[in-house]
Amino acid sequence: MDTFVLLAQGLAGAMEPMNLLYALIGVTIGTAVGVLPGIGPALTVALLLPVTYRLDPGGSLIMFAGIYYGGMYGGSTTSILLNTPGESASIITALEGNKMARAGRGGPALATAAIGSFVAGLLATLALAFVAPWVVRFALSLGPADYFALMVLAFVTVSAALGDSALRGLTALFIGLALATVGIDLQTGQARMTFGIPDLLDGIEVTTLAVALFAVGETLKMAASPSAGAEKIEAVKGSVWMSREDWKRSWKPWLRGTLIGFPIGSMPAGGADVASFLSYSAERSFARHPEEFGNGAIEGVAGPEAANNASAAGTLVPLLTLGLPTTATAAIILAAFQQFGLQPGPLLFANNAELVWSLIASLLVANLMLIVLNLPMIGLWVRLLTIPRHWLYAGILSFATLGTIGANPSVFELGLLLAFGLLGYGLRRFDYPIAPVVVGLILGPLAEQQLRRALAIAQGDPVILVSSPVALVLYGIAIVAVLVPLILRLRGRGKVLAQLASDED
Amino acid sequence: MRILLTAAFIGAMAVPAAADYTIMAPAAPGGGWDQTARTMQAVLRDEGIAESVQVVNVPGAGGTIGLAQFVNQARSNPEQLIVGGYVMVGAIETNNSPVNLEMVTPIARLTGEQLAVVVPAASEIETMDNLVARLRENPGAVAWAGGSAGGADHILAGLIAQAADVDPTLINYIAFSGGGEALAAILGGQVTAGISGYSEFASQVEAGELRVLALSGEEPVEGVDAPTLRDAGLDVALENWRMVLAGPDLTEEQVAAITADMEAMATSDSWQEALAARGWVDRFLTGEELEQQLAEDIAATQAILRDIGLVQ
Amino acid sequence: MSTGNPRRPDRPVLVIAAALFALAALIVWQTREMQVAATYARVGPRQFPYVVAAGLAALGVGTVIAALRGSFPEREKEEFGPMAWIVAGLVIQMLILRTAGFSVATGILFALSARGFGRRPVWLSFLIGTVFSFLIWILFARGLQLSLPAGPLERLFF
Structure with missing residues (x-):
């Protein structure tokens, strides 16, 4: 097999001691910047890319791979430990991850995230190497109508994240959708809900909202609530490491997350955030103890973390096979390739086989470095929680504003951070779930734009929405996703109610 | 870990300290303006024209959000630059922007790029004439894919309709948020035709996945088997250029110094290499010629945006 | 229920x-x-x-x-004093960021938030916060080229 020979050659090159060092440096600085709330992988890679230009092509490629995976991974650590998601794809991780951290299980949560990311990265990178051409054919066949169906599915299943009260969950979701109407309408160029303020023309930045609702809102709530002050957070309860039970509960979510993340990442209009939402709902419906969801279920960390990493590798499928940058990060990677003298596109695999394979080998090595670097660090990371509360929260606020300032240094953006922080406090005070607000802001515009694109192409004929088999399958899954839990709940009603009653203090 | 971090840190610190220029890219990382700004950053530093250069991203609304911030921050400050271009001219009109290009100091036009009209290789449409015929028959049946509404791609679609005697308000233009997404829709045959910068299509054209019907510039491009829109019988020419601007209220000496730096940058080998790698054409222009060019483009853009119905 | x-x-x-x-x-x-x-x-x-x-x-x-x-969950009584400290910290940071620079502005935010959680004296937290922010500024603004506003303190050293 030609493929294997080329991959082996690439790996041999990437394994040279000097290249390993570059990979390690890349992963380290990628994680260091990626860990900042509000600075996602795109900005991380854009910032750090110049550092790689000083090296030879092989070294710079591997350092870049390290930065890319490091930036992707960095967000999950703050999500889990500090309830401060660094980017949109790790919002879902905060839901269960932070609950685990508060119960002294931060170690296993970080470990399952790191190992899940590794497993997903490994499998997805291998998939990238071997099945990319077929995956991309399928991805290209999807039209706006299919994407609309995907968004409908995401909306339906994400109700799993709505919390225990439908009224409060839906209200949170609709607040997110209302925020999503702010900004210029892509299809017509018209400003909506901007009140003549130029800063609002671009809409509400997802990361600003997420950082404000989670980090600032949480800090305010902690400061205001007397009972939160009395609550003792134990950094470590039991082992820092994953128990046998944790492994048993994690490996399936890792695989399912990869299976969901890779294809969605390779779709031109997919995205790591959508993949993580779908993975979370899938885990919730497959879980043997669904009542643990919302209280720190390890599956809810393992699945979405695997999904968002697999999706990152999936993004490379259209990029390497077609030269299609489908995310901001991918566009920067494209620029990086050009710097290395590569022209991504349909001919890349044919014309630059050697470099492509050394990139894939670099990704595998960077992935390995990431876990080598991060697993031993977990013990150190969880100690963060032993920092006295006043320093910890003062530090969280400093980092939250640092991320916002670094991404867009404007007074207005900081004002939004404060306003949404207060909103986050209010939502917490009245027991509204937080995640649906951000979910609404992310999914709302996607669903709306895809719907309008589909209808415009069909000149207003709604039949287009149900005329593709893929869309029909997706609607089918959505219906099943609504009905099955409903039936299960009706059948097991007594048990669940008993469970709820015993949970009540 | 700490040692490594320090090592990485020192490696990156090899860049000398004092800030010479801060370049605002009024767009998200990855876009054309961001890449222009970061290429400038690399060349200015490597050529020793500036000691340290920072890039700031202020994305949104075709650059008008960044421009509004820039007008306030960069007043009388010769160290601040902003990247802009043709798209910004249109965005200022469609967004009713409170700031415009007259409030800043244009320094130099840097690069230009022709737009291309393409169809998937499997399409029945072989020539621009075929496309125009369809457009005349039923403008709604021709779905155009391109960037956001009111941008260069949309304007070109409107100009083509106008030149073909079709009411430009009737074009069925589908906006996509990123170049990649639009390209995917074109390759997948979801739309009839697509418009974008030629470099975004180049590798697909080489591989035979896309067919170029026409290019938007005044001159045909070497190595591209397609006529200009003029040669195809439509009286339209448009180039998506990018430029660099400085803040308001600068002295003549300051403007001259910045212009000299930009000239040194644009004539350097590393700049030319970077342009070639990205498929951008050198369109360096300064001084009065630049101002004249800018005034013409602004007037023409205002006219077409009104005709398409994007500006009342 | x-x-x-x-x-x-x-x-x-x-x-x-x-x-x-x-x-x-x-x-x-x-x-x-x-x-x-x-x-x-x-x-x-x-x-x-x-x-x-x-x-x-x-x-x-x-x-x-x-x-x-009355079907909303019961709420405990909460104190708004600590919140006010934190909000004040965020507002001051926002207003003086451009003039005072990242380190001093964030130092104030740090000190007032710590005060919100009951930590005194404010001047000591301010010193700690400013030094901490300044180190971060060096790391990210100088080391990794992230653009963070510089003020008099930053200009003193760079």
Whole structure:
């Protein structure tokens, strides 16, 4: 097999001691910047890319791979430990991850995230190497109508994240959708809900909202609530490491997350955030103890973390096979390739086989470095929680504003951070779930734009929405996703109610 | 870990300290303006024209959000630059922007790029004439894919309709948020035709996945088997250029110094290499010629945006 | 299940309901102001905001009912003093960031937040916070080229 020979050659090159060092440096600085709330992988890679230009092509490629995976991974650590998601794809991780951290299980949560990311990265990178051409054919066949169906599915299943009260969950979701109407309408160029303020023309930045609702809102709530002050957070309860039970509960979510993340990442209009939402709902419906969801279920960390990493590798499928940058990060990677003298596109695999394979080998090595670097660090990371509360929260606020300032240094953006922080406090005070607000802001515009694109192409004929088999399958899954839990709940009603009653203090 | 971090840190610190220029890219990382700004950053530093250069991203609304911030921050400050271009001219009109290009100091036009009209290789449409015929028959049946509404791609679609005697308000233009997404829709045959910068299509054209019907510039491009829109019988020419601007209220000496730096940058080998790698054409222009060019483009853009119905 | 108090409506929850109605009205009002040309999609830029507004109004009705029934979870009494310190910290940081630079502005935020959690004296936290922020500034602004505003303190060293 030609493929294997080329991959082996690439790996041999990437394994040279000097290249390993570059990979390690890349992963380290990628994680260091990626860990900042509000600075996602795109900005991380854009910032750090110049550092790689000083090296030879092989070294710079591997350092870049390290930065890319490091930036992707960095967000999950703050999500889990500090309830401060660094980017949109790790919002879902905060839901269960932070609950685990508060119960002294931060170690296993970080470990399952790191190992899940590794497993997903490994499998997805291998998939990238071997099945990319077929995956991309399928991805290209999807039209706006299919994407609309995907968004409908995401909306339906994400109700799993709505919390225990439908009224409060839906209200949170609709607040997110209302925020999503702010900004210029892509299809017509018209400003909506901007009140003549130029800063609002671009809409509400997802990361600003997420950082404000989670980090600032949480800090305010902690400061205001007397009972939160009395609550003792134990950094470590039991082992820092994953128990046998944790492994048993994690490996399936890792695989399912990869299976969901890779294809969605390779779709031109997919995205790591959508993949993580779908993975979370899938885990919730497959879980043997669904009542643990919302209280720190390890599956809810393992699945979405695997999904968002697999999706990152999936993004490379259209990029390497077609030269299609489908995310901001991918566009920067494209620029990086050009710097290395590569022209991504349909001919890349044919014309630059050697470099492509050394990139894939670099990704595998960077992935390995990431876990080598991060697993031993977990013990150190969880100690963060032993920092006295006043320093910890003062530090969280400093980092939250640092991320916002670094991404867009404007007074207005900081004002939004404060306003949404207060909103986050209010939502917490009245027991509204937080995640649906951000979910609404992310999914709302996607669903709306895809719907309008589909209808415009069909000149207003709604039949287009149900005329593709893929869309029909997706609607089918959505219906099943609504009905099955409903039936299960009706059948097991007594048990669940008993469970709820015993949970009540 | 700490040692490594320090090592990485020192490696990156090899860049000398004092800030010479801060370049605002009024767009998200990855876009054309961001890449222009970061290429400038690399060349200015490597050529020793500036000691340290920072890039700031202020994305949104075709650059008008960044421009509004820039007008306030960069007043009388010769160290601040902003990247802009043709798209910004249109965005200022469609967004009713409170700031415009007259409030800043244009320094130099840097690069230009022709737009291309393409169809998937499997399409029945072989020539621009075929496309125009369809457009005349039923403008709604021709779905155009391109960037956001009111941008260069949309304007070109409107100009083509106008030149073909079709009411430009009737074009069925589908906006996509990123170049990649639009390209995917074109390759997948979801739309009839697509418009974008030629470099975004180049590798697909080489591989035979896309067919170029026409290019938007005044001159045909070497190595591209397609006529200009003029040669195809439509009286339209448009180039998506990018430029660099400085803040308001600068002295003549300051403007001259910045212009000299930009000239040194644009004539350097590393700049030319970077342009070639990205498929951008050198369109360096300064001084009065630049101002004249800018005034013409602004007037023409205002006219077409009104005709398409994007500006009342 | 929470029982609540059937006799008295939950006033703060009624305020939430009012806010939801107000938000719905605001969206409808702003959307009606738009001038929209006909599009091939038939679904234009107005429909989505209208759907959202309708949803918000319906949820407002639901919230009124919940308030009357008192079915919201019970809330503990909370102190607003500590919150005020933190909000003040964020406001001051926002206002002086450009002039004072990242380190000093963030130092103030750090000190006031720590004060919100009961840590005194403020001047000591301010010193700690400023040094901490300055180190971060060196790492990210100088080392990794992230653009963070510089003030007198930063210019003193770089």
